[in-house]
Amino acid sequence: MGLRNVRELGDEILRKKSKPVKEMTPRLSALIDDMFETMYAAEGVGLAAPQVGVLKRIVVMDVSEGRDEPIVMINPEILEMEGEQTGPEGCLSVPGKHAEVKRAQKVKVKALDREMQPFELEGENLLARCIQHETDHLEGIMYVDVKTGPLLDNAEEEEYAEEDGNGETSGE
Ligand SMILES: [Zn+2]
Numbered sequence: 001m002g003l004r005n006v007r008e009l010g011d012e013i014l015r016k017k018s019k020p021v022k023e024m025t026p027r028l029s030a031l032i033d034d035m036f037e038t039m040y041a042a043e044g045v046g047l048a049a050p051q052v053g054v055l056k057r058i059v060v061m062d063v064s065e066g067r068d069e070p071i072v073m074i075n076p077e078i079l080e081m082e083g084e085q086t087g088p089e090g091c092l093s094v095p096g097k098h099a100e101v102k103r104a105q106k107v108k109v110k111a112l113d114r115e116m117q118p119f120e121l122e123g124e125n126l127l128a129r130c131i132q133h134e135t136d137h138l139e140g141i142m143y144v145d146v147k148t149g150p151l152l153d154n155a156e157e158e159e160y161a162e163e164d165g166n167g168e169t170s171g172e
Pocket of ligand 1: 091092093133137
């Protein structure tokens with residue numbers, strides 16, 4: 001296994017609702033490994049299974065600077081949302097683009113880990129944004145549906161990077 005092909009906007013699989021995972025299998029475990037590999041290779045902070053063509057409720061994320069804090073969420077459900085943040089957001093399924101998106105500042109989510117054990121996670125700022133973005137993917141929702149500003153080319157994102165000294169799409 002290894003890198004998976006990332007589906008892009010226009011591919012109808014991205015618009016379908018993903019199904020809950022009932023049990024962990026070697027096949028799904030390999031999928032999770034591949035999703036991490038694919039996400040890290042593309043320098044993304046999150047990836048949802050439908051983005052690699054699998055309609056299962058599985059998300060991988062890593063918003064750490066060291067790229068060494070992998071999080072798997074299976075069957076995630078957002079329990080609480082609080083506050084508001086607006087910032088630039090991108091998606092591996094919409095390469096080379098970004099747009100301003102308004103999201104909750106803080107979220108609490110429950111999910112299963114890859115051993116299918118339940119856990120809860122609270123995230124703020126970029127992690128909160130990522131959780132909302134990825135759980136949307138499981139419903140067939142893309143950030144371009146909920147964006148609050150125009151879709152821009154990433155060349156313009158360089159300006160953000162220079163302004164706040166942070167190349168990531170959501171700096172606050
Ligand atoms: Zn995305």
